[in-house]
Amino acid sequence: MSEPVMLIEQANNRGTLYAVVEQDDRVAYFYLYPSELLTSKYSPRPCWLRNLMPAPAKKDVAAMKEGMAPMLEVAFCNHPQGKEPLEKERLAIVWLEEGDGAAVMYDDEILGVIPGWSLYNEEHSVAYAADCIGAGDTDRLMPLGKRGTNAMYDRVDQAIAFWKEWSDETSQTWSILQDKFIKAYEGAFGPLQQYYAIDGDQWPPMAIGKFEKDGIVYLLTLGVSIRPMPWVELLYNERSPGFRRMELAMAFRKDDFSDKEMMNMGSFMSGLADRPWKQVTWLGEGHTVKSDELVAPFESVVLSSALYNGPEIQLPEVYGDKVNLYWLSPITKLEREYAHVRPNAGYYLLEKMIEHNLNHVAAKRPELPFE
Known part of the structure; x- marks a missing residue:
């Protein structure tokens, strides 16, 4: 043989x-x-x-x-x-x-x-x-x-x-999609101030847009949702079109964070944008991710669309799918551990954050009380 x-x-x-x-x-x-x-x-x-x-x-x-x-x-x-x-x-x-x-x-x-x-x-x-x-x-x-x-x-x-x-080098797909996302973000947060490419010259094209409104700086990705995430089809079956595409966002009060601190956290978000495909995994509501780029006492973020309570954002569909906009909210080590005490406990952490009037805007704050 x-x-x-x-x-x-x-x-x-x-x-x-x-x-x-x-x-x-x-x-x-x-x-x-x-x-x-x-x-x-x-x-x-x-x-x-x-x-x-x-x-x-x-x-x-x-x-x-x-x-x-x-x-x-x-x-x-x-x-x-x-x-x-x-x-x-x-x-x-x-x-x-x-x-x-x-x-x-x-x-x-x-x-x-x-x-x-x-x-x-x-x-x-x-x-x-x-x-x-x-x-x-x-x-x-x-x-x-x-x-x-x-x-x-x-x-x-x-x-x-x-x-x-x-x-297809003549395709206008990216420029059309890019324009739709920028217009959606500008409709909620005002004119685009800066645009940062985060794809490292790799496909797909991805970027972070910087916006500012009422003393709050917003960083939002675009292009991440071009690819559906791994794992989601198995986990959600016929409901997967509602969960397999995402964009990421962070918001900061200018009085609480320096420009350098905000850019460091934006750098972390840039790396997180490609994680599902680099590690063959997925990101969703209530997930937590550790980071060395955060300002003490924070050491992780929790992803959530439920924490958002700002103006409506009319995100475009991508290939007929809903795009989930997950806001990254900094949390402490104790808060992260609380999110991992049992299956799906990330949802309980989000509920506790909402109970204490926390939302999508990152702010320097005391640690949540746990009984």
Whole structure:
């Protein structure tokens, strides 16, 4: 038996996962591998693509015992006598917009899909293959089926259109979206005073806008919501369009913070804007994040849209999805620990903050009392 040969390898946008197609003289497989920094958090995900030899009658346990990729048994394979080897020139990878799932294409047709949500649950890891026609009770390979019978087709089509749009140098998508966000923010906080690019010349374009109104400085991101966040589809299922896109914001009383202190916290917000994709995670209401950029006694922030009680902000939808604007409110170590005493305790912290008349505007204040 020959050693597997890698036909194609492609990293996602932030280099956190790698899509690979390999084949030996028996079988071809598609894999998603985590980067070295994420190997302790996520496991590789396989997707059988095709047998190159006659399919075995039963599960290919012998190959697995030898540490080899198993062939698919004959009952679940649409080519019992095997197919010709894949040609690398005809292969292409399409990453889903979240960057946690991908499809492999062959002559522009889907061969296999590993959805992002399969990355997060070892027991429910699933892949879809075009040449699979059935699955055993415990198998994690499912038939892709025909168009109209599997939502994966629409997901991959959407991803192809998304990347095509953003790779088109003549596209006005960013300038249009940029203008919509700036107008939404100006409608609430007055004219844009300064504009800071925070994307480091990487896609997607992201920025922070600085505004000032009634002695309060506002820093708000734009462009973060271009990408849906990982994890959210698994956690919210059909409700995920309401939670998978975000922008971030901070507000400061000028009397409480110096320009340097505000800019340091803005720098922290800039790094946080890319965290879901750099760490394959997500951010949402009540989440807390530690930071060394905060002014003592604060050492973390809590994210919330519920704390906001200012003028209405008419944020645009992005790809038909609601965009959540999460305000970063500085909290102390004790307050953060209170938010972690039980599941979803971040919501209880927010309730306590609201009870004590705290809102989206950061201010130097005494620590919240806890019984």
